[in-house]
Amino acid sequence: MPLLTVTDVTLTFGGLNALSHVSMTFEEGLITSIIGPNGAGKTSLLNCISGFYHPTRGDITFGEHDLSLAYFSPHQVSVLGIARAFQNLELFxxxxxxxxxxxxxxxxxxxxxxxxxxxxxxxxxxxxxxxxxxxxxxxxxxxxxxxxxxxxxxxxxxxxxxxxxxxxxLGPKLLLLDEPMAGMNIEEKEDMVRFIGDIQQERDITVALIEHDLGIVMDISDQIYVLDFGELIGSGTPEEVANNPKVIEAYIGEE
Amino acid sequence: MSANRWLATGNYYSSYKEEQRIFSTHSDRLIFTLFLLSLFIWPLFLDLSSKYMLVIDNILVAIIAVLGLNLLTGFAGLISIGHAAFVGVGAYTVASFSTVIGDNHVFLTHWWPLVILIAGLVGAVFGAFVGLPSFRLRHLYLLMATLSFQIIFQWAINFSSFFNQGQTIFVPRVYWLTGKVMRKEHYLFWYYVILVVIVLFGFGIRNLLRTRHGRCLVAVRDNDRAADAMGMHPGLTKVYAFALSGFLAGVAGALHAYLYRGVGFESFTLHHSIVYLAMAIVGGMGTLNGSFWGPAAIQILELQVENLAEKAGHLFPSNMNLATALRPLTFGLVIVLFLMFEPRGIANWWRIVRSYVKLWPFRY
Structure with missing residues (x-):
């Protein structure tokens, strides 16, 4: 059962399409990862979900709420049960x-x-x-x-x-993690992977993960979405994504 | 709880309630209680002249105002250089009552605690209103908004006949249980009143800072984006900070009005706003006890400089006008030196002293 559904979301800044026609589902109780090169729009998507941005078009459905409405600002989204860890440390x-x-x-x-x-x-x-x-x-x-x-x-x-x-x-149902392992050494990464696994299994929290370390993503994800230049270029289980020619092209370039 | 609650060493907590305590050891609480008690009983033994009593009363009024400023600037990180105007709002609330219902009305002479409370609330309303730009503005731009309030306040007072063009508006003597408070005991009476107010506010703010209503202030200072994601409305929190600060300033203003038995605009100028800011800096931004050190240090310094200037006036030719030059000079020097060498203010010295004696009788 999907906990959060992103349907046909487009986000434009002036003439620039940060996201174009992106659709995703985040299944309850699973770890869903979003990968893609720098500037692909991963964080923009998370910002749309957590209410910092409001998509130009499209819906974001969480339970009976449509988070794409301008009415939802971050403090209201957090009350609904979506928590967010930032990419660059945003601590007090x-x-x-x-x-x-x-x-x-x-x-x-x-x-x-x-x-x-x-x-x-x-x-x-x-x-x-x-x-x-x-x-x-x-x-x-x-x-x-x-x-x-x-x-x-x-x-x-x-x-x-x-x-x-x-x-x-915050006691969330859905936890959005934006590169929780960036800049860490191998031991710290292993610790963090263990924490994420525990969060999913012991605390029954759905996890949406953005991460650049593909090895880790392939290991722990149930579902992966690949973004490139704001467009969804691949999705599926880790094996499907690893064998997707478009994904390989985006990451290593054409032969 | 551990066996010995008098020493800080070897202590541990066994419930969260125990850790909430303001005073972690019995000795802390005892020393504080004795200190507080001595503040209340020293006037019985020492008969100070009105001049020095007024200085002390002044320090206490400034403490209330700086408590408000410190909440706003130190804790919530919103710099304000219109704080004297908020104090003025409180004072002129009392003055307005005096003008409208007559300066010997029962309301002003007998119900003065209520008047002071109303002055605080009016200050809070003005504070919230001036805080509205903080929805959009930050840092220096917000500072301009508070500065403009200061200027508007001065203009409004100076050019309206209702406020007597900034000339003194008379405020009556008050009545207490023993009858009218006369000239002889005026300053002593207000010393006790202001002291009680400070103790109430001090504990109130100390409590506030360990609850959600105080923590949210620090949250918007440190990171208002994250504060938003943690479920607080950053704009409203800032407006609330302004209102809180305005309330304290308003109360300080009302006390000032009663203490001087009159309200004139020259006590609430931009200069005073900057002095309040200096007091907060010298005392220590973002610390509760800094709000007590700052006003005391600055006022005592001012007194000393005045004495010095008087003595120097005899030594040097009078056309050098040393007396007028010396005050702003030392004042500016003290602020610069504090910003350079002790940006955390006197409160930091206090912290060092405390951590030094805390482990007594052990060395570490």
């Missing part, structure tokens, strides 16, 4: 890891300003409950040693992990 670098993750619980902290000012009873109790939720994610992503560290001072690999953890803390 002046805050601790804990506060970064607690910020992702923003919509779940249901107390008002006066209760917050007094910080007694309700606000304190809800904070403690959500702290427990956050701690579970910290435990899952193995971030315990960094809990109280300021995010800006952490190493790159750990920051990437915090980014994924923060998206997880």
């Amino acid at each position: 670098s002046g805050m601790s890891v804990l506060d970064n993750l607690l910020l992702a619980r923003h919509q779940n902290l249901k107390y008002n300003l006066l209760q917050a000012l007094v910080y007694f009873g309700k606000a304190s109790r809800i904070e403690a409950e959500n702290r427990a939720y956050v701690e579970e994610v910290i435990d899952f992503m193995e971030l315990e040693p960094y809990r109280h560290k300021i995010v800006g001072n952490l190493s790159y690999g750990v920051q990437k992990r915090v980014e994924v953890a923060r998206a997880l803390t």
